Amino acid sequence: MTLRRIGSSHQPVEVMIDPGEEQPEGWGYAASLRWRLAFMRAVLVAITVGVISVASYWTVSSSLTSSVDEGLEEKASTLLERAQEPGFYENVEDEIAMLKSYNGDLRVALSPPGWEYVVGDSIALPADLPPSRGTPDSRIISGAGGERIVVMSDETGAVVVMTLQMDDIRRLVTSLGVLLLIISCAGVLISILLGFAISDASLKPLAQLQRAVETVARTDQLRPIPVVGNDELARLTVSFNEMLEALRVSRMRQSQLVADAGHELKTPLTSMRTNIELLMMASRPGSPPISEQDRHELECDVLAQMEEMSTLIGDLVDLTREEETNVLEPVHLNRVLETAVERVERRRHDVEILTHTVSWYLNGDGFSLTRALVNVLDNAVKWSPENAVVRVSMKPIDKHHVQIVVEDSGPGIPEEEREMIFERFYRAVQSRSLPGSGLGLAIVRQVVDRHAGHIEVGESDDGGTKVTLVFPGTQDPTHLSPGQPNPQ
Template sequence: MILRRPSAGEISSDNGRKTPLAGESLESVPWYKRIPLRLHLALLTALMVAIAVGMVVLVTYLAVSSALTANLDQQLERQASVLLERADESLTPSELEDEIATFKSYNPLTRVSISPPGWAFSSGDPIPIGGDFIDAGDRSAQTIRTVGQERVIAVRDDLGFTVVVGQDMFELRQLTSSLGSMLMAFMALGIAVSAVAGVVVATAGLNPLWRLQRAVDYVTRTDDLRPIPVIGNDELAQLTNSFNAMLATLGESRQRQAQLVGDAGHELKTPLTSMRTNIELLMMVYRPGAPNTISEQDRKELEHDVLAQMEELSRLIGDLVDLAREDVPETVSEEVSLDAIVGSALVRVRRRRPSVEFDVQTIPWLIKGDEFALGRAAVNLLDNAAKWSPEGGCVRIRMLQLSDSWVELSIADSGPGIPVEDREQVFERFHRAAEARSMPGSGLGLAIVKQVVLRHSGSIKVGESADGGAEMIVQLPGYPDEP
């Protein structure tokens, strides 16, 4: 199995085949995107080696060819210089012929021509001089050129003696051709070896990815969220660590979901059972022909109890929905006024708790976040404080700027307060103290508040108010609302 990330125009189907996106056929995907990753790596390795070996072969060929040509030039230049020195001592044509014959007896592959100053002809082989002479020092000048398959060097001294030597380059070119063929064979062998090595390296390098893929397939197939063993400390090990962290987060989310469902089922069971009993009793009373066994007062109390239980059930379901919403990460982020949110929440709570006084001192403060979630948290805090305050009690709301980027919102009530040992547990889901069992509520309000505050990078803690009640202290980031 080849592990490859689907391209931008593909998705992976359940059977592992690469399926194009809507409106795009498999044939429209470029061929190079359909090549397996292992072959991609092997081809890339072979290409890189081919480029490197090709550059080495080219440089080697040019360097060796230039060195052989330079060596031939030096040899011909030495021969021409020796003949030029000998020609200065031999001025007669017969002596020049003898000198040339002696030279060619030792150098049978070299042609030579000598032209003394003032002569209208030259002795030796018919070699055209040609080319522009360049000063070579030692009172001489020379020219070097290639005529057909022959390398020709002409040397002239300051007296006018000219010596021209030439040698066929067939053997030299044959040698360089053999060298080029050998280097090309070496390059082909290197590419083949690099391709095989690329496949081996790609296979070995992708083994951890295949192991990770098998682990992912196992999680998908069995729903087992156990962490994957981490081997080494390289990038693939870091990828495995990241995947394990994702599995851990998924496991925690699943555990919270299961806990929420279990707690919700437990909490919903009590009001549903009580409401069902009361409804069945009312149905028996209103059944035609049934004896009237309860008084009018008892009937009204039953109806009141049913309505109260329905309201409690509705509130519990709303809290569960809010809590589930807070479990899902939200991206809503806008600039909102915290003091305006507190004021809006205060209007709603005052309507429900008219017997409690509210002492409010706020400051203009802006925060980036979810206005709906912050409003729900403020309502829960104020409603909780008003619920625990006695009739005629006072709920004190204060906003205090701690720094240029932090504000503190404190809400103190006049109730019995929260014991120190219970202050951390009040933010747990469905937690209700023993003295709160007789009061309406689901035990989810403060849990929702904590989740909202944490999602806005803030903090919340429980303290004691000046008159012995409870004080909720919330710290949130933001900045002052400048007029």
């Protein structure tokens, strides 16, 4: 593993890099997002303008060539029609000269029917294109000098050959190509400049988000970012604000947990320190002696306070473990309940626990579920009078939910305190004189919530406390897959 330093100059961040993992390289990853957006826009414009320019160049060039070919065919056809008029061949040279006078670059050769020579210009034809006689025909080819040649014959056997130099048209097409190239280059340059401007405007919310992140990292202040618009960046800002709020709540809960834990630990620690100091003073030479009964009471107090601190620390560890555990696997819930009942029965033998269970399975954490059920049963047993009975029933309420009800015969919980008993370190008025951390039911609530369940507290039939827990799951274990949500 190696370290790579990233981030701004104000707040660099070191990130662990696995040397076995292939890292992306190249300009696309080294350049800034602003440059990449501008470059992609320039490439897109260049491709678009290039395609349009090539298509325009080819269209204009083909249109001009086609226009020349049509003009040559029209002139050749007209000349052949004139050749069929009486007396045409008596003035054939004048007719050709008149035709050429209106077309300066035009060369014309006419071979009358039955003649062995041509009238007009001497035009060399390709060897593979002999003049056709007696059959109406028309052919257009490109000459060696770049001119266009049309060869046309009619049914009388007359053949006309016309050529036209394409120098002017080639110059026009070349000028058009240069102009299109200049326009393409200008379009790409303008697209790059506009790409930077558009990128700056588009990435402005992202820049604000970056500054906000840097501010959070630098000042540790979780201030939300103003949301502008309703686009993807706005939704990203909303998600970031939600993350900040979750972080703020988590930090507040952590601070509150530390403060509450410190307060709860301070009381037994102070009392234990006082008792230990009294025992140390009594053991010093010359100190007033204390009776064996007082010494025994001090020692019992120290042991009780140590037990209280041990219980509190264990509950804090369980609470933290519940926040970090995410592994869920198939659990046989009624067996978990039976295990919890066995543990609680060993703590108090004068209270009977009657249970009624059914077979039920769910994806969960068996250790956490056992801990939660032990806490609920332990509270029921602790508050029950001597020779009382704690009733535990388990039954399905629908196809995918099961209900566990724990009822005792104790003093019950006032209605106004039934929701507060699930808060961390909260203890009801009547229980504050008894040992306990005030975290047991908070752990139960956290376990139930993590398993997508529900818990509520009410009054039992004989005035005691009734705790109802609802868990998802199924009676058929084949419907469960490890790591997957429970059936709903």
